[in-house]
Amino acid sequence: MNDTLFRPFNLGAIVLPNRIVMPPLTRARAAQPGNVPTAMNAAYYAQRASAGLIIAEATDISPDAKGYSLTPGVHSPEQIAGWRQVTDAVHQAGGRIFLQIWHCGRMSHPDLRGGTQTVAPSAIAFPGQIWLAGPDGRGGMEDCPMPRALATAEIAPIVANFRRAALNAIDAGFDGVEIHAANSYLIDQFLRTTSNQRTDQYGGSRENRLRFLLEVTDAVSEAIGPARTGVRLSPRNQARGMDCPDSIPTALEAAALLHRRGVAYLHFNEPEENPPSVAAGQFRRQLRAVFPGPVIVAGAYTAERARQALASGEVDLVAFGRAFIANPDLPVRLRDGLPLNPPDATTFFGGDARGYLDYPCLAPNREQLA
Structure with missing residues (x-):
């Protein structure tokens, strides 16, 4: 096919039928108690199986990694079984699916951590809010309190939790995992001079600020293989207290080191620019x-x-976020230039099947792309 969006792509051992990615999208619909994926989540992802690749929503590596209400985990037997429903449904629909795994660090709240203080590389508050739900499942944005700095000895157990989460994801049937090192969460907090002012081996120099990311990547890659390990970064995003002047050089050094490790891909969350800026092209060439x-x-x-x-040859795959929320059959709409359903932002976080499973399709996904 001449359309670049629909040329197949080899991602490690996986053949993607097109270059369209469904990125990780927090929807806050895990069952309570236990933050467990359900049959409703399985139906949601299966509806979107015509994507070249699905990267499932950011998922907690441990109970204390949580940063938002109602997000799923992958650290309990019940959660692993719930995710197995999802991967089975996606694979039966002909899709491919990775799981994004995260620790939110300072972007959290004590109410999500059993009342304990949030943690971060340094005791620097996040200048923003997170989504927190009440007992009725309805929520709103809440300020993040001051975190405490992680002790050096506390970092290795978090690395181990990333490793265990990756193994659990493979046990649940995922084709791979994406390490979330973007968007102001814990690994990104270690990468930035604005949020990392440590004086031990995890702070100060670029080499030290990269250490946590590389330790996590090495642990995950050793456990499940580098060809099943992706990494997400966002060096050009400077909002939310992350305006580090060294973010671009740090990311480029990270990319070189991650290439040597043979990771499956790098995924960049970019500023929303239309048309793209000069800086966008410059960074991609670098x-x-x-x-x-x-x-x-x-x-x-x-x-x-x-x-x-x-x-341009500077990227291989393109992710569409809000468009995939509202258009389960997005690939065929893009292929044929068909109109898109508008997303309902009031149903993005929390709730039931409304705004989750009820967006109309033009026809069954797989028949459209056969």
């Missing part, structure tokens, strides 16, 4: 020079912008 492996980009892409990005 990135390609140090990371020739697969690159995914996300950032309010239109179909035309996605095709231009793929044609």
Whole structure:
């Protein structure tokens, strides 16, 4: 096919039928108690199985990794069994699915941690809010309190939790995992000078600030294989207290080191720019020079912008976020230039099947792309 969006792509041992990615999208619909994925979640992801690759929503590696209400985990037997429903449904529909795993660090609240103080690289408060739900499942945005700095001895157990979460994800049937090192969460907090002011081996120099990311990546890759290990970064996003002047050089050094480790891909969450800025192209060219492996980009892409990005050779796959929420059959709509359903932002976080399973499709996904 001449359409660049629909050229197959080899991602390690997995053949993707197109270059369209469903990125990790927090929807806050895990069953309580226990933050367990359900049959409703399985139906949601199976509806979107015509994506070249699905990366399932950010998932807690441990109970104390949580940063938002009603997000799923992958650390209990019940959660693993719940995710197995999801992966079975996606695979039966012909799809491929990775799981994004995270620790939210300071972007959290004591109410989500059994009343204990949140943690971070340094005792620097996050200048923003997180979504917190009440007993009725309805929620709102709440300020994040001051975290405490992790002791050096506390870091290795978190690395071990990432490793265990990756193994659990494979046990649950995922094709791989994505390490969340973007968007102001714990690993990103270690990467930035604005949130990491440590004086031990995890702070100060670029080498030290990269240490936690590389330890997590090495642990996960050793457990499940580098070809099943992706990493998400967001060096050009400077909001939410992350305006580190060294973020781009740090990310480029990270990319070079991750390429040597043979990771499956790098996934970049970019600022929403339409048209793209000069800085976007400059960064991608710098990135390609140090990371020739697969690159995914996300950032309010239109179909035309996605095709231009793929044609440049600077990226390999393009993720569509809000468009995938509202359009389960997004690939065929992009292929045929068909109108898109508008997303209902009031149903993004929490709730039931409304705004989750009821967006209309034009026809069954797999028949449309046969």
